[in-house]
Amino acid sequence: MFMAIENKKISQIVIEQIQEMIMKGELKAGDQLPPERIMTEQFEIGRPALREALKALEVLGLVERRHGLGNYIVNNVESNFFKPLSLSFKLNNGNVQEILQLRFLIETFTVREAAKMATTEDTFRLKEKQKTMIEAESPHEKSQCDKDFHFEIVRICKNGLILSTFENASYLLENFIGQAVYLSYFTAEDSIDRIYEEHQNIINAIEKRDADLAASFMNIHLNNIRPELLHEI
Template identity: 80%
Template sequence: MFMAIENKKISQIVIEQIQEMIMKGELKDGDQLPPERVMTEQFQIGRPALREALKALEVLGLVERRHGLGNYIVNNVESNFFKPLSLSFKLNNGNVQEVLQLRYLIETFTVREAAKSATPNDVASLKQKQLQMMQAETPAEKSECDRNFHFEIARICNNSLILLTFENASYLLENFIDQTVHLSYFTKEDSIELIYEEHQKIIDAIEKKDEEAAVSFIVSHLDNIRPDLLHQI
């Protein structure tokens, strides 16, 4: 099942082999890994190195240790606190403009797909999130509702890879949206009302299944963001 390890940091190679087997479909969500004794024999490594690798995979959300049962492949990556895309972006000195470009790229696609496939329940969910934002009392609460609104559109488009990208970049997007909503709330009396109006136009276009209008409204919505007024992400 596993290959013996040579000439590299032992635990890292174990991690890479298990990740590669997941990518090839040889290991799937819910699969039980062999007992640790068997894995040490197959890898030809000591138990401390194996446990170090399994612990790292657990932190990544790929392995779960179940007491008395063993180690299992799981899909806890998307709920995991580790956000490699956000961390890499920060370490590469990414800027606010790049985050806005990512939003244009993702959201013009997701809103078009949402307009194609949204069900009445999906539209009702968007309307509920819009209402929650309008009823929220603080800028922080409104920011959370705004994030939920945009993430819901990504969910409706029914593309798991895009949704995972959105979630993986969640720290960057949350920070960006927080600042945008705070600026709207504090700079002009009617700025937050403009966000509500833009959201409503997007909802209406999705409900009417008008793809071009939905894209046009999301572009207008993003065009109103002033990245020059935002702090570094």
Template identity: 50%
Template sequence: MEKRDDKNLSNVVIRKVQEMILSGELQEGDKLPPEREMTQRLGIGRPALREGLKSLEMLGLVERRHGLGNFIINKVQASYFEPLSLSFMLNHGTESEIFEMRSCLETYTAAKAAEIATPSDIRSLRAIAQQMVSARTPSEKASFDRNLHFEIVRITGNMLMYNIMENVSYLIDRFFEKSVQLSYFKGDSIENIYKEHEEIISALERHDSKAAAAAMEKHLGNIKIAYL
């Protein structure tokens, strides 16, 4: 019970620091008040405070510098304040929920893109897919894979969905070890990725929305298995 209380109280820290940043009380690079001052100010104990600060580090808002204290990071991106990312942290979301959200978003956008994809769009997708094949390292392949998925969302012309996709991508980067992500782009699995990408692109080229959604769902299902 005590651990759950600390988790709930840590949300107070997250909300308060966000409020201080948005109000201008804290700027990029500023040092947070000392722990004693923050516990008194928020009316919480040190375990809850430290849990909250740890969550803020995961969100990319706070950086802990050994022997110096906690600082608001430089170049805070606007996406860090998007409701999706913050809500996920505050409500203790799970990795499976990230993939459910991604599946809902990308199967729909694949179907939508299939309705309106132009020959130029298809050429762009195939160029990205070829760049991925030609890339030498798992990191480079992962980067082109990301570009391909974002390009499909871009084709829909729905910038709100593109914004949500950025948040989902951000959550994946934050909550999955980089080694886990890159392991998917090694060995036998990489050939399957190439084939699955071609299935998606071919469905878009045929303007077959149903096939595009099915191909994307299959692809994301395999990614989920590899990650989880």
């Protein structure tokens, strides 16, 4: 099942092999890995190196250790605290404009798909998130509601890869949205009421199943963000 290891850091190669097997479909969510004794024999490594690799895969959200049962392949990557896209962005000195470009790229597409695919229940959830944002008392609560509103639109389009990308950048998006809402909340000429109105326009377009109109309103919404006023993310 596994290949014997030579050179390199042993635990890293174990990680790479298991990741490659997942990519090839040889391992799937729910599959149980062989007992550690068998894996050390197949990899021809010691148990400490194997456990180091399994722990790293657990941190990545790919392996789960179940007490008394063994190690299983899982799909906890999206909910995992480890966000490689956000970390890479920071280490490469990314800027606010890049985050806005990512939002344009993803959200103008997903809002079109949402207009085509949204059910009555989907539009109801969007309305509820809009209502919760309006009723929220603090800028922090409002920014969380704003983020939830946009994530819900991405979820409606039912594209797992796009949602994973959006989720992976969640730290950056939360910070970005939080600052934008804060500015609107405390700046008279950039009232929070404008955000409410823009959200409502997007909801109405989705409810009408008008993809072009929905994309147009999303463009207006994102174009009204002033990245030059946002602090470094």
